[in-house]
Amino acid sequence: MFKKKNLTAAVVVSASAALAGCDQFFQDASDREVDITQMSPEELAEHLVLETDSYRMDQEVQEGGTGRERMQQDEVQALCSLEGSPDSETAGQVVAAARASYERPDGGVELGDWRRGAELARSGYGYRVGHNNDDHGTREPGANCYACHQMDPAETTYGTIGPSLANYGRERGTDESVLNYVHEVVSNPHQYFPCTYMPRFGRNFLTEEQISHVMAYLLDPESPVNQ
Template identity: 65%
Template structure:
């Protein structure tokens, strides 16, 4: 149960309270004859999320609708647990991540200036009253939300490790470039069940290889403020 979405636990708790207290729960199904009084809390939560009008019938930027976005793929299902994964699960996640990764034809660095813009931009896949429109503006990486890059930038995150002086400390060899590309594309190859998004090899492609090359340049180019 609830391999499909990330908010199901909260919905299940709500459903459990509602059923235990004898509260009426509106069905809202599209022509459904489902008898919610016969459902467990978990079944009711899944029903409310995926089989009713709980989410808008609205197309996502990556295609599909709300329910498609909330449905987990195999890797997300494997990582749906409390705490860190056990050894077996971690190995399975790493294997899935590496199987989905395809190396680009070349690992040339892009423009670090464009990489800085992408790292700072959180534009991309927000839905609601003011949707992100990809025909007007390209998605960003929102990297500043989790990492420190440039010490001169005032607002940066600390969820992930600091990347200050990344290229200065590691150099710019082919092995370093490949590792950086692999981690940005699908970080589960090295960090199973990490909170970092799969920017290229997930359910949808959040960043293109060209965009990733710009972020790589921001990290590795000696002229980048990350390394000065």
């Protein structure tokens, strides 16, 4: 087994550094029952995020619930909050948990509109919480696929964290087995790639309709991805 990694500490390390220089913060902290000077960096990060007013944990989030509830890890997140690649036992637990939570759409998997999918693939909008959180009532959240993948071969700007998906549909087709596999990966990629960096879009980040559009952009023969 490998060492535990505190994700909250990683998220707020810059905030902790900034607060370290604020006299008012430490003056206020001295009046509290908690002695932050006795905390490890990880404990301090957890305290700043969850137990003080440094972050708006009571703010409602678009997927439902509050910011505090968003910070609570589910089984897959807890298993993957580890340093290094998961060992075989952990990987098996992650895959099992991911598959247990997966739901195939009623009526089967279908492709949507690849043009809508192209827009979603390029958009990184959505789910930011802060003083000016994203408004999903005026603009839908995006999938941000290009942050990690090449898709349209004509595009020149894309990330390389994930594999190239150029010509994906042209090489694999669109039969039922391909549709089911791609939906499973987009919805919850941990079913095949335990502890991957890829988001679980089926967990309230994209609707089933949006997922169908992204899949069409990836698989439709008319999509520029497959030209």
